[in-house]
Amino acid sequence: MRRKISIIGSTGSIGTQALEVIEKLQDKFEIIALAGGNNTELLKQQAEKFKPKYVYAAKPINVDGVKTLESLDEIAENKENDIILVSCSGKIGLRPTLKAIENGIDIALANKETLVMAGDIVMKKAKENGVNIIPVDSEHCAIHQCIKDISQVSKLIITASGGPFLHKSVADMKNATVEQTLKHPRWNMGKKITVDSATLMNKGLEIIEAHHLFGFDYDDIEVVVHPQSIVHSAIEYVDGSVIAQIGLPSMHIPIQYAITYPERYEGIKSKSFSFSEIARLDFEEPDFEKFPTVKLAYKAGKMGGTATTCINAANEEAVFAFLDGKIKLYQIYEITKKMLDEHVLIKNPTIDEIFEVDRQVREKVTGMFEKTYC
Numbered sequence: 001m002r003r004k005i006s007i008i009g010s011t012g013s014i015g016t017q018a019l020e021v022i023e024k025l026q027d028k029f030e031i032i033a034l035a036g037g038n039n040t041e042l043l044k045q046q047a048e049k050f051k052p053k054y055v056y057a058a059k060p061i062n063v064d065g066v067k068t069l070e071s072l073d074e075i076a077e078n079k080e081n082d083i084i085l086v087s088c089s090g091k092i093g094l095r096p097t098l099k100a101i102e103n104g105i106d107i108a109l110a111n112k113e114t115l116v117m118a119g120d121i122v123m124k125k126a127k128e129n130g131v132n133i134i135p136v137d138s139e140h141c142a143i144h145q146c147i148k149d150i151s152q153v154s155k156l157i158i159t160a161s162g163g164p165f166l167h168k169s170v171a172d173m174k175n176a177t178v179e180q181t182l183k184h185p186r187w188n189m190g191k192k193i194t195v196d197s198a199t200l201m202n203k204g205l206e207i208i209e210a211h212h213l214f215g216f217d218y219d220d221i222e223v224v225v226h227p228q229s230i231v232h233s234a235i236e237y238v239d240g241s242v243i244a245q246i247g248l249p250s251m252h253i254p255i256q257y258a259i260t261y262p263e264r265y266e267g268i269k270s271k272s273f274s275f276s277e278i279a280r281l282d283f284e285e286p287d288f289e290k291f292p293t294v295k296l297a298y299k300a301g302k303m304g305g306t307a308t309t310c311i312n313a314a315n316e317e318a319v320f321a322f323l324d325g326k327i328k329l330y331q332i333y334e335i336t337k338k339m340l341d342e343h344v345l346i347k348n349p350t351i352d353e354i355f356e357v358d359r360q361v362r363e364k365v366t367g368m369f370e371k372t373y374c
């Protein structure tokens with residue numbers, strides 16, 4: 001039986017790689033729906049090639065034999081789906097993820113913002129509905145693969161490549177151009193996540209993501225810098241054994257793991273892994289002075305409630321402003337910190353309160369640029 005899958009965010013970095021995986025495993029999958037954002041030309045090509053039943057696009061598109069949907073909800077509510085890959089970037093992932101969970105559809109989750117914004121609600125709903133949330137994020141996918149009995153795990157160890165400014169000075173970072181920031185040494189990803197990797201906010205968001213996915217206290221989630229990106233993350237058991245998941249840095253592997261779980265099939269790999277070719281693996285403690293975003297994320301995570309919604313919204317809007325040339329790279333942190341400092345915490349928010357906090361924070365952040373820079 002072929003697994004029925006939909007992809008929300010099929011034109012992005014994860015989405016296109018997921019389609020490469022599916023193409024390789026054609027006899028294992030049937031595509032129900034593809035949804036994309038502004039890149040309607042690519043979405044049209046994908047729909048023509050993969051012939052899903054449905055397509056959803058931000059702007060109307062016409063593909064022979066493929067029905068166009070009015071909203072993402074129509075994908076999330078379609079019980080034909082066995083699994084939905086949520087691979088869009090930013091806050092748009094949350095609503096369809098919740099809808100799919102309510103409909104008992106398993107989720108392959110690449111959109112970490114969903115858990116950062118509303119992790120308590122999402123995980124509670126998933127439990128109530130017996131829905132599996134399989135992480136696509138390489139670190140969480142690694143942890144997922146390492147865990148046999150979660151009650152015996154004492155610590156999660158999340159690796160960070162360190163991004164393009166790892167061994168650069170604080171001054172270099174302060175003056176970084178958009179181009180320098182988007183040059184990630186190990187991973188080829190979308191723009192928003194690449195900026196987050198440069199500031200290490202991506203790691204901050206991943207700590208929060210790990211807290212929700214695996215139910216660990218923040219004090220039991222550690223970050224270590226590992227520039228080669230070979231060890232994708234590790235866990236420590238109560239007896240002191242450490243299990244790590246290791247492999248060449250390719251997103252095809254975690255994507256395939258998430259959408260085929262619990263099965264494994266031969267995948268897209270250019271070559272077999274060789275320890276001797278890797279030769280060395282380095283590890284170091286993160287420089288929290290240079291990358292204060294990590295501590296900020298721990299702080300928000302420990303505050304709980306809407307604090308992580310707040311930093312997610314502030315960071316995302318600040319990243320967009322940086323990409324638009326309105327602010328400097330380090331101001332992303334300053335803005336996010338200011339928003340958290342001013343945030344009036346709601347400890348147990350409803351989903352509407354989460355969306356309202358998200359909206360207010362974004363409005364405040366974008367308002368700052370209008371006054372100061374336009």
Ligand code: MG
Pocket residue numbers: 137138139206
């Ligand atoms: Mg990651």
